[in-house]
Amino acid sequence: MAAELHVAMVAADREVWSGEATLVVARTTSGDIGVMPGHQPLLGVLESGPVTIRTSDGGTVVAAVHGGFISFADNKLSLLAEIAELSDEIDVQRAERELERAKAEGDALAERRADVRLRAAASR
Amino acid sequence: MGAQLRVYKRRIRSVTATKKITKAMEMIAASRVVKAQRKVAASTPYAAELTRAVTAVGTGSNTKHALTTQAETVVRSAVLLLTSDRGLAGAFNSNAIKAAEQLTARLEAEGKQVDTYIVGRRGLAHYNFRERKVVESWSGFTDEPTYADAKKVAAPLIEAVEKDTAEGGVDEIHIVFTEFVSMMTQTALDDRLLPLSLDEVAKEAAPKGEILPLYDFEPSAEDVLDALLPRYVESRVYNALLQSAASKHAATRRAMKSATDNAGELIETLSRLANAARQAEITQEISEIVGGSAALADATAGSDR
Numbered sequence: 001m002a003a004e005l006h007v008a009m010v011a012a013d014r015e016v017w018s019g020e021a022t023l024v025v026a027r028t029t030s031g032d033i034g035v036m037p038g039h040q041p042l043l044g045v046l047e048s049g050p051v052t053i054r055t056s057d058g059g060t061v062v063a064a065v066h067g068g069f070i071s072f073a074d075n076k077l078s079l080l081a082e083i084a085e086l087s088d089e090i091d092v093q094r095a096e097r098e099l100e101r102a103k104a105e106g107d108a109l110a111e112r113r114a115d116v117r118l119r120a121a122a123s124r
Numbered sequence: 125m126g127a128q129l130r131v132y133k134r135r136i137r138s139v140t141a142t143k144k145i146t147k148a149m150e151m152i153a154a155s156r157v158v159k160a161q162r163k164v165a166a167s168t169p170y171a172a173e174l175t176r177a178v179t180a181v182g183t184g185s186n187t188k189h190a191l192t193t194q195a196e197t198v199v200r201s202a203v204l205l206l207t208s209d210r211g212l213a214g215a216f217n218s219n220a221i222k223a224a225e226q227l228t229a230r231l232e233a234e235g236k237q238v239d240t241y242i243v244g245r246r247g248l249a250h251y252n253f254r255e256r257k258v259v260e261s262w263s264g265f266t267d268e269p270t271y272a273d274a275k276k277v278a279a280p281l282i283e284a285v286e287k288d289t290a291e292g293g294v295d296e297i298h299i300v301f302t303e304f305v306s307m308m309t310q311t312a313l314d315d316r317l318l319p320l321s322l323d324e325v326a327k328e329a330a331p332k333g334e335i336l337p338l339y340d341f342e343p344s345a346e347d348v349l350d351a352l353l354p355r356y357v358e359s360r361v362y363n364a365l366l367q368s369a370a371s372k373h374a375a376t377r378r379a380m381k382s383a384t385d386n387a388g389e390l391i392e393t394l395s396r397l398a399n400a401a402r403q404a405e406i407t408q409e410i411s412e413i414v415g416g417s418a419a420l421a422d423a424t425a426g427s428d429r
Contacts, residue, residue, distance in 0.1 A: 010169045012271040012362060030343040043180055044342030045351040069352065071177050073339070078173045082271065082355070 003037035004056045005072075009063060009079040016084045017061060023054040024077055026070050033070070041073040048112050050087075050120040051079060062087040064120035066113055090121040126405045132398035136391055143387035149212070150380035153373045156267070157307065160370035163268075164304065167366055171359050178320070178356050180339050181349050194319050198295040200237040202259075202284055203228060204277070204317075204361070206301040206368040207247030208266045216302060216310070216375035217246040220368075223312040224300040231298075239284070239294055243277060243365070269369055274362035281361075282354045285318055295319075297357075301364040302371035308378075310371035317360055320353070 008018040024035045027049035035042065046068045053061040068081030095117040102111035205224040207217045224247075228238045242248045242261040251258050260280055265273040287293030297317040302310050341348050 008169065008173070010173060012167065012170050012274075012359065013163065014166045015169050028342050029347070033342065041339045042342060043177060043339040043348055045348055069174075069177055069348075069355075070342075071173070071180070071339070073180075078176075080170060080173050080177070080355075082275075082358075 005035070005037045005039075005075045005077050007053055007077045007079070009051070009053075009065075009081070009084055011084040012082050016063065016081075017053070017086060020056040021053045021061075021077075022056055023052075024079075025052045026065070026079065027051075028070065035070070035072055035077055037075055039072055043071045044069065046070055046079070046081065048116050050116060051084075062120050064090060064113075064117045066116065085117065085120075087120045090117050092118065092121050095121065126401065129398060129401045129405060132394055132401055136394045136398065139387050139390050139394065143384055143391065146380045146383040146387060150377055150384055153377035153380060157370060157373040157377060160268075160366065160373055161304070164363070164366045164370055167359070167363055171363055174352070174356055174359050178352055181341070181345055181352060182320070198234075198236050199289040200239060200292075200294045201231050201296040201298060202239045202241060202281060202294040203231070203314075204241045204281065204297065204299045205243070205247050206266075206299070206364055207242065207244030207250075208368070208372040209245045209263050210267075211246060212379060213372050213375040214379035216372055217244075217250075219312040220300060220302050221247055221250050223314055227298055227300060227314045236296075241277075241281065243368075266365070266372065267369060269362070269365035271358075271362055274358050274365055277365070278354070278358040278361045281317075282357055299361070299364055301368045302375075304367045304370040304374065307374055310374055315364075317357055318353075320356070 004020040004022060005024070006018070007021045007024055009016045022036065026033055026035075027047045028044040029047055030044075033042075033044065046065055048066045049064075051063050051065045053063070055061060063084055063086045065079065065081040066083040068079065068084070071078050071080070095114045099111060099114035099118065102108075102114055203224060205220060207220050211217065224240075228240070231238050239259045240251065240257065242251060242258050243263070244266045245263045248258065248261045248263065262273070262277055281297050284292070284294045285297060289295060296319065298314055299317050300312065300314045302312045304310055
């Protein structure tokens, strides 16, 4: 059995996803970071971006995460986010509308959020 | 029907209508408590992980941060009071307000100025009526608070902490809310949100003497703390809002239950009285008939003679 790490992705009001994984890639403020089992304890600030989780049964889970933290210790990884959505929960049409609106209003933050959602949804 | 009896009947009808309403409110509140409790439970993993992370940074590095260090002399404190928008919840709001007033008195006795922030129309009405100054207030979401609401409430508080006291900033934040202990017990309590005492946080996070690992901070411990602490405050405010909402529904349920019980008792007493009045009426009618016929019999017997 390959080495695994336990991942818990929690948003402020619910647990979004939890399970075993072999690799987690997330975007921190200083760049993308990949965490594999046995990584050194880590605590980082996440940027708005997609998080890719390679599950131990070979599948891939992609989620759009907006702000938050990644913390890893004892082979347990937690992704804390104020807002986190799995790629199949994302409403593509709504995100597209949101992107249009944000672009029109010049709201960079909202534009980025919508963009991240769309990219996460595209990879499913 | 006699006048007395009619009055009783009317009162029974009105109390029955009230009882129906309070019964319905009791049932609505009961279902909402369960929902609110579930929300408290759903927010727990986030709060727990966040507490763990804060403890890790706080204990794993020697960083001094505005949000964790105690000011030498505290000039001003902020008190955030959580009440509900609607009443009909027994002593729920007055208990929270009382706790806030005790805290304010204590802080003022220590020579601190107190800035009051209020959530919920009830608390605001109480302060406005007494013409006390409220820095900021929010309402409209106390029944079902969302994380966005918590962010809205936490933002000015965090801003006030980061500001210098000379410019109107605060050194401490206290929060007064009603803790949901169980369906039967809810207690109003005050808690210091900031500055964090890491010892206490550590106690909560690792009760079993668990040793925290040495973390690698990305990008740096200061930046992580900068980002972490506002989130921590938000999550604490969110948790307090949720507990307060659950407590309010539980208090409403209890208040409405006793109102329903009282209405039931009142109906019983009134029906007894109505029965007695009806019986008295019948008795009177019978004695009138008997008396009348006796008088008639007496009269006929006299004419016979």
